[in-house]
Amino acid sequence: MPVRFEVNGKAVAVEVEPRVSLADCLRHQLRLTGTHLGCEHGVCGACTIIVDGAAVRSCLMLAVQAEGSKITTVEGLSTDGELTPLQKSFRKHHALQCGFCTPGMLTTAHALLSEEPDCDAARVREVLSGNLCRCTGYISIVEAVLDARAAYRKDAARDGAATRASP
C-alpha cells in the first residue's frame, strides 16, 4: 500500500505491506535507524517517536496509520550539527551508557518538555517510567531532563501557542 507522511520535515512516500509496523518502515525502508526496537510489544519505549506532537510507540503503530502525519524521530531533534539543549544535558549528566534506549528517552522527554516545561521530578519519573533503561538506573536521566527545562521555557514563550495546541 502507498503511504505518505512527513518525517523530520521531509515529505516521504513509501510502499508498505499493510502489516508492517511504523518502526520497521522507518528503520528498514527509510533507513532511519536511530529509532530502536527493544521489545516490539509496547513495553520498553525504545521505539518512541513523536507523531503530530505526541510521543508514540512506533512498534505498536502500523506504517499505514501514519498517512498524513508529521513525524519526528531522534534524527530530527537536532537538525544542524549542534546538539540540542536536551541532548547536551544528557551528555553532561551522563544520562546514557549503551545508548540503545536513548532515542526513546530523548523523544519522550522532548514531547514532555514541549508540553510541560515546568514539570517536576515526580512528573518526569512518571512519564519516563514507560521507557526502560538497563544501564543508568534512571537517576541521571531524570536530572538531565530537569536540567533541560529552562531551554523549553524559552521556546514555550516564543511559540507556546503552537506546541500547546497539540492534544
Added chain:
Amino acid sequence: MRTVNTLIGSPIERLEDLRFLRGRGEYVDDLAREGLLHAAILRSSVAHGRIRSIDVSRARELAGVHCVITAKDIGHPVPRVPMRLQPLPQFEAVAQPVIAEDKVRYVGEAIAVVLADSAGLAEDALGLIEVEIEPLPAVSDRVASASKAALLFEEKGDNLAMTFRAVRGDAAAAFANAPYIRRESFRTQRHMALPMEPRGLLAEWDRARGKLTVSGAAKVLFFNRRTLAKQLGLAESAIELVENDVGGGFGARGEFYPEDFLIPFAARHTGRPVKWTEDRREHLMTVNHAREAECDVEIACTRDGAILGLRGHAYVDVGAYMRTNGAVGARNVAQFMSGPYRIENIDIDVSLLLTNKTPVGTYRGPGRFETDFFRERLFDIVAKDLGVDRVEFRRRNLVPHRAMPYPIATITPYESKDELDSGDYHVTLERCLDEIKWGENTKLQGRAVNGRYHGFAVGCFIEGGAAGPKETARIVLEPDGLYSVYVGSSAIGQGLETAFAQIAADALEVPMERIRGVYHGSTSYVSDGYGAYHSRSVVMGGSAILAAVDNLMRAVRAEAAKHLGCEAADVDIVEGMKAVSRSGKSIPLQGLTTDGISAEGAFLNKKHTYTYGAHAAHVAVDPKLGHVDLIDYVVVEDCGRIINPRTVHGQTIGSVVQGLGGAVMEHLQYDEQGQLLTGSLADYLIPTASDFPNIRAIVFEEHPSPINPLGAKGAGEGGIIAAGGIMANAIANALSDFGVEPRELPLTPARIWELVQAGKARTKSAGA
C-alpha cells in the same frame, strides 16, 4: 617544558555520546545489505522430549522462502558450544549442540532455521514446519533434578553436571569446638541480565576469497572466532568478527550462543548475506539465565560474634546444558561466600544441577549477588540471635588492612587459588554508616510512620576484576601526527572509548584531540584479544595501552634517530609532537614516515583485583500491601585508580538498580512442565524510572591495586553484588514486629505480604 596530562581521573564527557544522542549509533540490526536473507528460528515449545520427525516441506514451498536448515543439513554430530571458562572434561558430556538433534531439553532450543526474503516471511514459514516431539517428564527443580526419575542425558545416569568444593583451613575442627553454630537455608531466584538491545547477527560469506565476516559479535570476539573456525573447518584468518555498537552486555551479550554458529553456517550454506535479530520473547528464553541457587549453610562463632567457620552445600540450577561461562556463577557462590570477611575455616560444596530450563551464564556479579544474599542474611540472623550489634559483628569480622593480601578459599577440582589484593575495608564501612546517618536515623527502625515500617541494613562486599591471562593493544602514529588506538577489549556500552582515550593521551602526553580514535571490536585490529568480562577492560586493556605506548615510543625514537643522525637512546619525544636529539636538533612527528609507525603491546596477568565497599539501605514497608519504599540507598566503594569518575559513578548507580530489580521484582518463572511463564517484558518486570529515585554512590581511589601499572581495579559490578542481601535485611529489620525473616528472593509485594501473614499467624498461635 613538558606537559604532564591529568586526563586520568577527570570526569571527561563521553566521546561515544555524540553519535548515540543523534541516533547515529550503529547497532547490528541497523546494517543493511544487498541480497539479504532474513533468518527466523523454530524453537522447541516442549521442555523435554525426543524429536520423532521434522517436516519442513510446506515451509520450503512458501513463496519467498529460500531454505530451511535442520540438524540433518549440518551433519552428525552437530558442533557443540564449548566452555570458554573452566573447560573441564566433565562438562563435555553435557555440552549444547548448536541445533537440537535427537532431543530437546528446554523451551526455546533451536530446531530449525528458515531463510527468507523478509523477516516476516521467515516467521510465517515457521508456522508451516511440522515437528513431532515425544514429550518426556520435565526436570524443573532441585528435587526433580536429584531424583533421577527423568534424565536429561540418559547415558550420564544422573542430572549432576559437576560439584565444586571451596576449602580453606579446617572447617570440621572449627565446628567441633565451636560454642555457637547456626544452620540456615536460603534461595535466590532465576533472573537475567536483559540488555535493552536484543541479540542480532549478520553473516557474509565471500565465496571467491573464502572469507567469512560476522557482524553483531560482542564481548569475547577472539574466543568466538576460534570456536567458529573449528566448527566450520576454516582458518581463523578466514574469519573476521565485527563488533558494532552494543546495547548493553552485563555478562550475557556476546557469549557464543548456538546462533553464533547457525547464522554464519547459513551464510556459507546459501552464499548470501544472512541477518537474524531475535525478538524479546526469544531473548527471554534463549539468552543465558542466572542466579537460581539454594544453599544450606552453617556458621560457627564465638558467643561474642567472632566467626570461626563456614560450611555448607549450595545447589545451582544450571539449566539444560553447560555452555561457555555457565560454571562461573556456581564457582563464585562457593568461593566468595566469605566475601570481604576473615573466615579462616571454610568448606562449601556447590552442585551444578541440570534441569529442563534455559542454560545459565554470567550476569553482572555472577554468583556474588547470590552468595552475598546468603551471607548477609545469615549475619543479621546470627547477630540478632547472639545479641551482638549487627554493625559490630561486621566490623569484628572484616579482613583487616594489615592482613592484605589475604588468601581466600581454594576451589577444587581445578585449584583456583586467589587472594584479596589490597584495601581498608573498615574505611568504606564507616563512611557508609556516616552517609546513611546510622545511629541517628536507625532510631526509626521497626517503627511505623503513616502505616509504613522503617528498616535499615548495612553490609560489605568485594568485586573481583582483571581476569587474565592477557590483553593486547596497538598504537599507530599516523602520518598526520595523530594517534590511533586499537584494542582487543570490547565495548558493551561502558564508555570504553572515552576511558581508553584518556589513558592513551596521558601515556603519550598529548591532548585528547590528538587521539584520532579508539578502535575496538574487530578481530583484525590486534593479534589477540580477550574482551570484556570480569570487570577487566580498564585494568587489562588500559595496561596493554601503556605497554603499546612504550613500544611505540621506542620505535619512534629509532625512526627519528635516523633523521637526526644520532642514537635512538639520545632522542627525546616532546609532547607527542616532535623528536629532539641531545644536540638540540628536532624533527616533527607529523610526516615522520609516509605510512605511519605501529607498535603492539600486551599486558599479562594472573592475579585479580578486588574492589570493595559497603552498601546501606533505609526502607519503609507497607505490611498491608507488601510495597517497599526505598527512602535512601548508599554505596561506598573503593575501586582503585579511577580513570573517569563520571562513568564509574554512573555504572555504580545503574548496577545498584539492576540489583534492586533482582532483590524485589525480577523473576524468570517456570511451571512444572518447564514452560517459561515470563516471556514478555509485561511479565518479566525490571525497574522503571519511578521505582527507586533515591540512590547515592560514593567512589574512592584510596587503595590503588598493586598488581597493575595503572593501579586500577574493576568497577561496575559493586553496585549489584550486595543489593539482594541488603534489601532483605532492611525489610526484615522494618518488619521485625511481625517476625519477618526472608530466606528467599525476590521480595515482591506478594511475598512480603505472605511473610507478614505467616508472622502474624505464628504470633497468634504462640499467644493462644
